[in-house]
Amino acid sequence: AAAQTAMIMRIPIVHLHGGEITEGAYDDAIRHAITKLSYLHGTSTEAYRQRVIQLGEAPERVTNVGAIGLDHLKRATFMSVDELSESLNFKLTKPYFVVTYHPVTLGDEAPETTFQMLLDTLDAYPDHQVILTYPNADDGGRRIIPMLEEYARQHPRRVLAIPSLGQVRYLSSIAHATAVIGNSSSGIIEVPSFDVPTVNIGTRQKGRLAAKSVLNTQPTQTSMADAIKVAVTRNYKQRDEQIHNPYGQGDSSAKVIEMIKSLNFEPSKAFYDLTFDDVQ
Structure with missing residues (x-):
């Protein structure tokens, strides 16, 4: 509603993270609608830049700036394991997993069933501690919390169950984790930059570009168990291999500022039609 009001008032809207696909959530339709209400676009990857253009936005108004959430990784000072333990009032000893599972709002993935299978799978790693963060307010989230x-x-x-870690504690916990498990977008975007593997469960993030360290699994106990085993052993990469994060290098803010500085706003915008050269 705010974007629609701004458009009617001829206030230019800058949209970040357009063009992405998350097939297991309602977000896609809303995201693409915001794209059409917006004038300037900063996408997180080149592939998403091309999709925004495919949606009819002129190429000169669409810039691949990377994921802006990665900028904090360069600026932040992260906690040590001891500092994190003190802050959480929970004695952490490596190794441990960070687990965040959100209900899937589209499709047939029953949240209680999948989450119980995940808990049963974690039982196979009694030597690993587990930080469990609460799900968001999507459908089914309240049914997972008691579990x-x-x-x-x-x-x-x-096991530590906590509603929210906050940004610094969350990123600090990731930095020292054996693996991040669940279906949060953070597992796709931020976690690979720490050289920590992600076990991405089910369809919630289906369609997103992902680094080699993101191990996609079916919402079955066998599939989850296989992926966690690969994550723990690091068998998804060669020895000393540097994982490439397709979402950038943490310099998005500067690119967004330059993009806004170059704004030449015209209240009306034409629909950009793809040509034969565009699809080659």
Whole structure:
């Protein structure tokens, strides 16, 4: 509604992270609608830049700036494991997993069933502690919360259930983790920059570009178990291989500023039609 109002008032809208696909969530239709209401676009990858152009936006108004969430990784000072333990009031000893599972809002993936299979799979790693963050407010989230709270009660020294870590604690926990497990977009965008593997469960992030360290699994216990094993052993990469994050190098803010400085706003915008050369 705010974007529509701004467009009617002839206020230019800058849209970041357009052109992305997340087939397991409602976000796609909303995201593409915002694209059409916006005038200037900063996408997180070149492939997404091409998709925004495909949606009819003129190429000169679409810039691949990378994922702006990566900029904080360059600026932040992260906690040590001891500092993190003190902040959480929970004694962390490596190794540990960070787990965030959100309900899938589209498709047939039953959240309670998938989450229970995930918990059962984690039982195969009694030497790994688990930081369990709460799901978001998507459909089914409230049904998962009692399950993770009960799991933490059953394993008080091994499992921490926490509603939210906050940005610094979350990124600090990722930095020292054996793997990040679940279906959060952070596992796709930020986690690969830490050279930490992601076990991405189910369809919620289906369609997103991902680094080699993102291990996609079916929402079955066998598939999750296989992926976690690969993550723990690091068998997804060659020894000393540097993982490339397709979402950029953490310099998005400067690119967005330059993009805005170059703005030459015209209240009306034409629909850009792809030509034969565009699709070659």
